[in-house]
Amino acid sequence: MLDMIIIDGLSFSLPLFVMAIGGIYSERSGITNLALEGFQGFGAFTGAFAAVYLSGIFGASSDVPYYASFIFAVIGGGMFALLHALLCVKFKADQVVSGVVMNILAMASTSFLTKRINTSFFGNTANKFMLGASSRITLPGLSDIPVIGAVFKDIYPFEIMILVVAAVMWYVLYRTVYGMRLRACGDNPHSADAAGINVYAVRTVAVFISGCLSGIAGMSFAYSVSANFSPDIYLGYGYLSIAALIFGNWNILPALFACLIFGFARSGGSAVIQELGLPSSYNDLVRILPYVLTLLLLVFFSRHNRSPRALGQIYDKGQR
Numbered sequence: 001m002l003d004m005i006i007i008d009g010l011s012f013s014l015p016l017f018v019m020a021i022g023g024i025y026s027e028r029s030g031i032t033n034l035a036l037e038g039f040q041g042f043g044a045f046t047g048a049f050a051a052v053y054l055s056g057i058f059g060a061s062s063d064v065p066y067y068a069s070f071i072f073a074v075i076g077g078g079m080f081a082l083l084h085a086l087l088c089v090k091f092k093a094d095q096v097v098s099g100v101v102m103n104i105l106a107m108a109s110t111s112f113l114t115k116r117i118n119t120s121f122f123g124n125t126a127n128k129f130m131l132g133a134s135s136r137i138t139l140p141g142l143s144d145i146p147v148i149g150a151v152f153k154d155i156y157p158f159e160i161m162i163l164v165v166a167a168v169m170w171y172v173l174y175r176t177v178y179g180m181r182l183r184a185c186g187d188n189p190h191s192a193d194a195a196g197i198n199v200y201a202v203r204t205v206a207v208f209i210s211g212c213l214s215g216i217a218g219m220s221f222a223y224s225v226s227a228n229f230s231p232d233i234y235l236g237y238g239y240l241s242i243a244a245l246i247f248g249n250w251n252i253l254p255a256l257f258a259c260l261i262f263g264f265a266r267s268g269g270s271a272v273i274q275e276l277g278l279p280s281s282y283n284d285l286v287r288i289l290p291y292v293l294t295l296l297l298l299v300f301f302s303r304h305n306r307s308p309r310a311l312g313q314i315y316d317k318g319q320r
Contacts, residue, residue: 001275005267006150011224013256013263014162019217019241020248020255021169022210028173028250029206030186030199032312034099035084036214037238038106039077041231043215044222045110046076048129048229049117066134066223070158073215080106081211085204092314103238111231128230134158134223158220165216169209170252182206186308189315199315214238236291243294249305258297262290 019036026033051069058064084102087093114127134156142152173179181202184192189199218234226233240262248255269286 001271002147003150003153005264005271006147007154008267008270009260009264010151010159011156011263012266013259014159015217015220015224016237016241016244016262017256017259018162018165018220019214019238020244020259021166021252022213022217023241023245024248024250024252024255025169025173025182025206025213026210027245027311028186028308029182029203030189030308030310030313030315031085031088031203031207032095032099033084033207033210034096034242035081035102035106035238036210036241037234037236038099038103039081039084039211039214040218040221040238041103041106041110041234042080042218043073043077043211044218044229044234045114045129045231047071047073047215047219048131048222049114051131052122052129060132066157069131069223070161070216070219073219074212075215077215077218078208078212081207081214082204084211085207088207088314089200089203092316095312095314107231114229114231128228130228131222133227156220156224158216158223162216162220165213166252166256169213173252178202178205183308185315186310189310189313193317199317203315217241240290240294243298246305246307247297247301250307261293261297265289265293 019040022039023033023036047069050072051065054065054068055062080102084098087098088095111127114129115125118124118126118129136154136156137160138154139152143149145152173182181192181197184195184197185199185202185206192202193199217237221234221237222229241259244255244258244262247258266286266289269289270283273283273286
């Protein structure tokens with residue numbers, strides 16, 4: 001049972017983590033981002049459509065649709081995020097309102113487009129793209145280690161991808177000139193502008209990155225949690241990522257810890273229900289555990305958090 005808790009917990013935690021990294025990039029630049037859920041949904045829609053279409057060309061047994069779906073999810077999530085950047089950076093819209101609108105727009109548009117595409121291309125009226133579950137990898141030798149070996153057992157390929165992306169994103173944020181400029185824009189954009197930094201460009205790129213990473217998360221959930229794409233399978237996941245980055249004080253490694261708590265709470269609850277032989281209806285109760293933990297973590301730890309000083313503030317170059 002412990003092995004399954006670890007395996008399922010990681011497969012849920014890591015997509016949350018990569019999405020939380022995207023939120024950290026956006027908010028460390030000064031743009032409040034409640035639209036992560038919309039970004040992941042639209043990115044996954046783009047990737048799932050590409051996967052289904054390419055499966056008809058290369059065959060269901062080919063790996064091309066699987067890996068191509070993540071590429072298209074990155075593109076779709078990033079392009080959709082540019083709309084949020086346009087509203088918040090260019091037109092100086094209220095960032096919270098823009099984020100909520102983006103989530104609603106993503107759900108409505110993907111539901112409509114999925115039905116229209118299924119009707120036009122595949123001859124059915126479903127609002128889902130059937131993908132199937134992702135294959136898994138087990139690393140021989142390492143997977144035989146007691147307890148810890150579960151980390152190397154039944155790994156989804158996207159989990160490895162996410163860890164690589166997370167390492168790159170950590171390096172960019174904390175060890176590069178762009179990362180330093182991004183953090184400066186979130187703390188004191190007027191000083192950053194005085195130093196010659198294009199605050200508008202930095203913030204736009206940061207929001208774009210958040211959309212790209214959210215697309216990876218959405219596609220990961222589609223291949224693991226549900227084995228299909230539908231507009232309603234992501235409800236709440238974006239907000240869990242936001243809670244994780246807040247708990248992590250807008251830093252990447254502490255956000256990973258929060259995501260692991262959420263993931264293991266979910267998988268641990270499911271394992272207990274299976275072990276006790278309880279009806280499947282109790283799984284709905286398990287699904288609320290990460291959200292209950294979210295409330296508790298925010299109640300006890302949010303008072304110690306220090307958000308970027310310019311987070312949510314509309315930047316106007318002419319006001320110094």
